[in-house]
Amino acid sequence: MTKTAKLSLNDQNIDLPVIVGSEGEVGIDISKLRGQTGAITLDPSFANSGACESAITYINGEKGILRYRGYDIADLAEHASFPEVCHLLIYGRLPTRPEREDFRGRLTRHSLVHEDMKKFFEGFPPTTHPMVVLSSMIASLSAFYPGDDTAEEIDLNIIRLLSKAKTLASYSYKKSIGQPFMYPQNDRTYLENFLMMMFGVPAEKYEVNQVVRHALNKLLILHADHEQNCSTTAVRVVGSGGANLFASISAGVSALWGPLHGGANQAVIEMLEMIQADGANYQKYVDLTKSKDSDFKLMGFGHRVYKNFDPRARILKEASDNVLASLGVDDPLLEIAQRLEEVALADSYFVERKLYPNIDFYSGIIYRAMGIPTDMFTVMFALGRLPGWIAHWLEQRNAPGTRINRPRQIYTGETARPWVKLDNR
Numbered sequence: 001m002t003k004t005a006k007l008s009l010n011d012q013n014i015d016l017p018v019i020v021g022s023e024g025e026v027g028i029d030i031s032k033l034r035g036q037t038g039a040i041t042l043d044p045s046f047a048n049s050g051a052c053e054s055a056i057t058y059i060n061g062e063k064g065i066l067r068y069r070g071y072d073i074a075d076l077a078e079h080a081s082f083p084e085v086c087h088l089l090i091y092g093r094l095p096t097r098p099e100r101e102d103f104r105g106r107l108t109r110h111s112l113v114h115e116d117m118k119k120f121f122e123g124f125p126p127t128t129h130p131m132v133v134l135s136s137m138i139a140s141l142s143a144f145y146p147g148d149d150t151a152e153e154i155d156l157n158i159i160r161l162l163s164k165a166k167t168l169a170s171y172s173y174k175k176s177i178g179q180p181f182m183y184p185q186n187d188r189t190y191l192e193n194f195l196m197m198m199f200g201v202p203a204e205k206y207e208v209n210q211v212v213r214h215a216l217n218k219l220l221i222l223h224a225d226h227e228q229n230c231s232t233t234a235v236r237v238v239g240s241g242g243a244n245l246f247a248s249i250s251a252g253v254s255a256l257w258g259p260l261h262g263g264a265n266q267a268v269i270e271m272l273e274m275i276q277a278d279g280a281n282y283q284k285y286v287d288l289t290k291s292k293d294s295d296f297k298l299m300g301f302g303h304r305v306y307k308n309f310d311p312r313a314r315i316l317k318e319a320s321d322n323v324l325a326s327l328g329v330d331d332p333l334l335e336i337a338q339r340l341e342e343v344a345l346a347d348s349y350f351v352e353r354k355l356y357p358n359i360d361f362y363s364g365i366i367y368r369a370m371g372i373p374t375d376m377f378t379v380m381f382a383l384g385r386l387p388g389w390i391a392h393w394l395e396q397r398n399a400p401g402t403r404i405n406r407p408r409q410i411y412t413g414e415t416a417r418p419w420v421k422l423d424n425r
């Protein structure tokens, strides 16, 4: 493998160092390019640019490979618990049994949020989207836990965030339906506490449905990290300026909300409901996608990195059948989703553009069957992605030589022009 790339620009010929990753990915290091040539590179959506070196998650988009710290996503989804995956992503390895029990215990004991935070909820209108609540409440945690100078303070804030986010998420749901908030219980695990706070009325009588708990565990693991996606990049950019953990993660929640990113899981269900209302005429919507006169997209299809299949979508497609059958839920949207996938994947428009279902295509079907309302779907995505965001924030904070993220640009506006007095304009 060559150790340098050669660039010829005007009368200059320069060698650029080549970095090769542990899975053989090749990167051309241009960190000294502007100093050597005065030129910059231009890659508006960063599709060809690496922002960092990272040891957290590996994706091979051509082969449909996704691994967290070397472990394959299918193994983790089948065998791990979400707290174990949180530990793996954040600390770099699966916990030993004593470490797992200690970690679980800390996640349970820090579930309560400060009573004063409940006053913040009173100011939101009942129609507030839960993602607004989650983003602002996570940022607000820095008002109650301002210290993040030492490794111990940071680790405690990581536990607080992982643990309180599920409480805040359930409060955002309860707020939206006008029901009282449910307090977490210290004899319940992470998933059981979340489900009880969402659906347990009264709390002490709530019995967790093990099919729902198992499905939730799988969904959170599948969403836990995905290297340099839009929202993780937002977390890294905000964190690079020295912003604290809560402020950086709040930025990630906001970035995730967009319908091209995590907001797609809500948009998929709304699209399937629209197709259902239109006589399940899915061919019409496949044709609409292809029409030059329409900007309609099949939500839940396509991916910047996966060009054969999203391994998470495959796992969720199988899980959706199993979960709905186990819960005795007959959701017509599942049938429409499956037919839509068949029609799309037989159509040259999708095949030529390598558009396949992504993680958001089937996740909403399962959330629905679990009783989670549509506008909470992206909150569920955020709860899953939390350990990944935290892991990347921490990796960047601990990386030697980290600098504030500050890209350059190519200016295309007006060149210098003299001031014109008002009565001459």
Ligand code: SDX
Pocket (backbone or CB within 6 Å): 225, 226, 228, 229, 230, 259, 260, 261, 262, 264, 289, 296, 297, 298, 299, 300, 301, 302, 303, 304, 305, 353, 355, 358, 359, 360
């Ligand atoms: C997530 O990055 C991550 O890892 C994200 C994520 C994670 O875990 O963090 O995996 C989670 O965000 C998944 C994606 C969820 N979004 C959607 O499902 C929204 C629908 N998908 C598209 O908007 C799109 O596919 C993106 C945003 C996912 C990817 O966009 P790209 O890489 O910029 O691709 P593009 O828009 O340039 O599309 C290339 C072509 C275009 O056609 P042409 O101009 O070449 O004719 O494919 C077409 C697009 O019009 N296309 C679609 C389409 N997605 C792309 N056409 C119809 N329906 C779609 N869904």
